[in-house]
Amino acid sequence: MGIVLVTGATAGFGEACAITFASKGYDVIITGRRKERLEALSTQLTQEYGTNVLALNFDVRNESEVAQALGGIPEEWKAIDILVNNAGLAAGLSSIEEGSIDDWDAMIDTNVKGLLYVSRVVMPWMRSRTTGHIINIGSTAAKHVYAKGNVYCxxxxxxxxxxQGMRIDLLPYRVKVTAIHPGAAETEFSMVRFKGDEDKAKAVYQGFIPMSAQDVADIVYYVTTLPAHVCINDLVVTPLQQANAYYIDKN
Known part of the structure; x- marks a missing residue:
């Protein structure tokens, strides 16, 4: 089928995407900071689906690590058909004047700079082959700012x-760019945001049926199955009981 690279593959959307693409016959490059989880996923994909897996243990926030680990992969792995820029997080929930600068740095360095560092390595490979598909995982928070979500939003x-900028840059090279913006999905997201506070994390998803990581992975896979001349540019997806980043009907 081809080669897919998934960042942040050790949990949540990334793990579900890696499993989904492997089950469809893709060879998979998985990246993540948690080495044990990465190795466990690699073993699972190989044993269950017989796919080739390249596991890269690095932090997308570290530009030199990205350049060394990803830039140094064997030549045959550079023919990446699909890049899923998934690595990301929310840290904290507070007004700007009470915000943690460490939290701000973690979000900006991962969600923005990390995505750029990875894309900067992979995009030239796609350009040279005049084919490829980049999928950036955004959020409904990209569309509507909510209270105390300032920096994450x-x-x-x-x-x-x-x-949008990537799509313009890559237009002459026939490389697709899709931004997928999920709403509420029950993953490690809230546990990370609330720094391990289970009660706060669980409360986020009470009173409605959130999406699962698999729901989002299925959508990521779907957008890659369209005809070569068709590209979904921007896709917002929420649970039925969610209208946008702010309004959720809980009962």
Missing amino acids: ATKAAVDAIS
Whole structure:
């Protein structure tokens, strides 16, 4: 089928995407910071689907690590057909004047700079082959700012803008760029945002049926199955009980 690269593959959307593409016959490059989870996923994909897997343990926030780990992969792995820029996080929930600068740095460095670092390595390979598909995972937070979500919303708005810029840059090279903006999905997202506070994390998803990581992975896969001349540019997806980043009907 081809080769897909998924960043942030050790949990949530990234893990589900890696499994989904492997089940469809793709060879998979998976990246993540948690080495044990990465190795476990690599073993699972190989054993269950017989696919070739290249596991790269690095932090997308570190430009030199990205350049060394990703830029140094074997030549045959550079023929990447699909890049899923998934690595991202929300850290904290507070007004700007009470915000943690460490949280801001973590979100900006991962959600914006990390996406750029990875894309900068992979895009020339797609350009040289005049084919490929880049999928950037954004958020409904890119479209509507909500209280105390300021910096997280800003980083996802940046992903939206960067996706538009990529599409222009890659237009002459016939490389597709799709931004997918999920709403509420029950993954590790809230546990990370609330720094391991289970009660706060669970409360986010009470009173309605959120999406699952697999729901989003299925959508990511779907956009890659369209005819070569068709590209979904921008896709917002939410649970039925969610209208946008702010309004959720809980009962």
